[in-house]
Amino acid sequence: MPDPDAPEAAPRFRDKPVSFVRRSGRMSDAQERAWDELSGTYLLEVDRDAAATSIRPGSTIDPAAEFGRAARLVVEIGSGQGHAIVHAAAADPATDFIAVEVFRAGLARTMLDADREGVRNLRLVEANAPEVLEHLLPEASVDEVWIFFPDPWHKTKHNKRRLIADGFPALAARALRDGGVLRLATDWEDYALQMREVLAGADEFEAAFDGEWAARFEGRIMTAFERKGIAKGRDIRDLTYRRRPRTP
Numbered sequence: 061m062p063d064p065d066a067p068e069a070a071p072r073f074r075d076k077p078v079s080f081v082r083r084s085g086r087m088s089d090a091q092e093r094a095w096d097e098l099s100g101t102y103l104l105e106v107d108r109d110a111a112a113t114s115i116r117p118g119s120t121i122d123p124a125a126e127f128g129r130a131a132r133l134v135v136e137i138g139s140g141q142g143h144a145i146v147h148a149a150a151a152d153p154a155t156d157f158i159a160v161e162v163f164r165a166g167l168a169r170t171m172l173d174a175d176r177e178g179v180r181n182l183r184l185v186e187a188n189a190p191e192v193l194e195h196l197l198p199e200a201s202v203d204e205v206w207i208f209f210p211d212p213w214h215k216t217k218h219n220k221r222r223l224i225a226d227g228f229p230a231l232a233a234r235a236l237r238d239g240g241v242l243r244l245a246t247d248w249e250d251y252a253l254q255m256r257e258v259l260a261g262a263d264e265f266e267a268a269f270d271g272e273w274a275a276r277f278e279g280r281i282m283t284a285f286e287r288k289g290i291a292k293g294r295d296i297r298d299l300t301y302r303r304r305p306r307t308p
């Protein structure tokens with residue numbers, strides 16, 4: 061992971077720290093080719109604000125127009141290499157999927173795999189996820205939001221960069237339809253506890269599980285991050301919440 065305290069990593073245009081440090085790593089030749097050849101099919105063109113991964117307020121998309129149909133919509137935040145979402149999209153062609161990621165090489169890999177699988181019900185957004193939830197997606201347009209193994213930012217001085225913190229539930233609740241589902245998973249116990257505390261304090265959501273944790277989400281395939289957590293002996297924690305109906 062790049063040094064988050066390096067001066068160039070400081071968010072220059074935003075008033076809150078972001079939950080990522082953009083990696084400048086070169087793409088492989090195959091990824092460069094995928095980016096050039098497949099972006100037209102998979103990558104949503106978005107309007108930017110000041111920062112490179114920002115979304116211009118007011119630049120809301122119409123998912124039905126983007127996909128050419130009205131269908132259930134699942135949004136995965138921090139899709140990484142895209143293994144989970146490509147698998148899910150291939151397995152459920154009746155649902156549309158949007159992957160949100162800032163790591164360009166990961167998006168290129170996602171496009172390559174999607175193309176190889178013949179997946180057409182998937183679009184990618186290269187942007188900072190909170191801004192996607194706040195500005196790009198129409199209010200109440202999303203059936204499910206998935207966030208699997210978000211960066212843990214486990215050092216105390218970096219905790220403030222965590223994605224699922226105060227302020228996040230309101231953004232997810234805006235994009236989700238009434239009854240929509242928020243699915244979270246992490247292998248970092250203290251982040252799992254933070255997620256549960258943050259969501260317990262959010263009026264827009266109710267827990268969709270009994271007991272301490274949700275059952276493992278069956279629709280999630282094992283990614284390298286989950287495998288690594290298991291190899292290190294960590295418990296994998298799933299959490300599932302339902303968006304309460306909006307009050308008039």
Ligand SMILES: C[S@@+](CC[C@H](N)C(=O)[O-])C[C@H]1O[C@@H](n2cnc3c(N)ncnc32)[C@H](O)[C@@H]1O
Pocket residue numbers: 078079080137138139140141160161162163166187188189190207208209210211212223283284285286
């Ligand atoms: C630890 S990886 C997990 C990837 C994937 N979910 C998996 O399980 O394999 C977290 C990913 O979230 C992305 N990410 C972090 N903050 C983000 C943000 N604010 N907007 C979009 N992507 C973000 C990172 O670039 C990284 O690829």
